[in-house]
Amino acid sequence: MTELDFQFLCGFLKTRSGLALTPEKRYLVESRLSPICRRFELDTLSGLVGALKVGRTPGLETAVVEAMTTNETFFFRDKGPFDLFRDVLLPRYLTARAGARRLRIWCAAASTGQEPYSLAMLLNEASARLAGWQVQIVATDISTEVLEKAKAGIYNQFEVQRGLPIQLLVKYFKQNGDQWQISPQIRAMVDYRPLNLIKEFGHLGTFDIIYCRNVLIYFDKPTKSDVLERLAKAMAPDGALLLGAAETVIGLTDSLSPDVANRGLYGKAVSEASVPPRIAALR
Known part of the structure; x- marks a missing residue:
């Protein structure tokens, strides 16, 4: 990914999501967007940037924004x-x-x-x-x-073990194999x-x-x-x-x-x- 490609992606993500990327986050862009390249059959990140500029690939813009959005969360986070x-x-x-x-x-x-x-x-x-x-x-x-x-409302074992008190897990979730679904x-x-x-x-x-x-x-x-x-x-x-x-x-x-x-x-x-x-x- 060239410096111009990175700058374009910074501007694109800022406009679409408010995400402000600094130069040290370049590795994060590369790691998160490489799978998007494979999904849309684009050879390189430069190819992805080119496709974004043309704007004719359905779903690509949404996929890029969602890939760069941090979704870290867990039950009763920080208590x-x-x-x-x-x-x-x-x-x-x-x-x-x-x-x-x-x-x-x-x-x-x-x-x-x-x-x-x-x-x-x-x-x-x-x-x-x-x-x-x-x-x-x-x-x-x-x-x-x-x-x-x-x-x-379906979560794996790791997700229900992060912050969720056992009494609430038993009361509000139903287990199906290694998955847990919260009650209707x-x-x-x-x-x-x-x-x-x-x-x-x-x-x-x-x-x-x-x-x-x-x-x-x-x-x-x-x-x-x-x-x-x-x-x-x-x-x-x-x-x-x-x-x-x-x-x-x-x-x-x-x-x-x-x-x-x-x-x-x-x-x-x-x-x-x-x-x-x-x-x-x-x-």
Whole structure:
């Protein structure tokens, strides 16, 4: 792969997915796109670049983007964000939404489904407190391939052993050989939709809780700022945003601020515009 080929692929992936590649990631491009060359019967990565430029190979653009998208995930990943959901956020919104009895949750980088299914299991464990409530989990990802796996809810032994408590495995999964399928009840709780975060997502509506974990790290600073600004608009006034451990809103947007009591949790920033005029004048 020539330097010009690499630069073209960097620009292509940035435009299509927001992925910002640095020169040291060249090996990653070569290793992940070589199988795409074989699948589409292209002799070299330069040939793949040429085919992308012509734009006449059905499915090639999607295959390249999906090959370069990182889909690392597992059940109850990092544990803390799920303890936070169970112990802080769910009790908070059970009180705050007691009148409407409606809760909307968005997993904005759902990958193969372990994150939204982890939340669905926690919600089911709290079903007695949610009787009569309308609860929706919307799960999105740029990759249609991983979304199909998520919808099926079938995982191998290694996948169910990563982070999933044994009692939940026994309760919510059915074994078939070396495969485990999550119960229809839990699968039905999640609405999977394809979505590219760098594109407009206002049509999804407003959410009480948004999980957007470990995806912003792949974007450059302007793209991070843009996505965070639009995430803030998708949040209810008292909504909650959870980011990955290596992610922050500081220096990227003034629309969100950290929750000082809970690491990784962010809410809408309080602005002068939200303060009554008389109080603002006294400041």
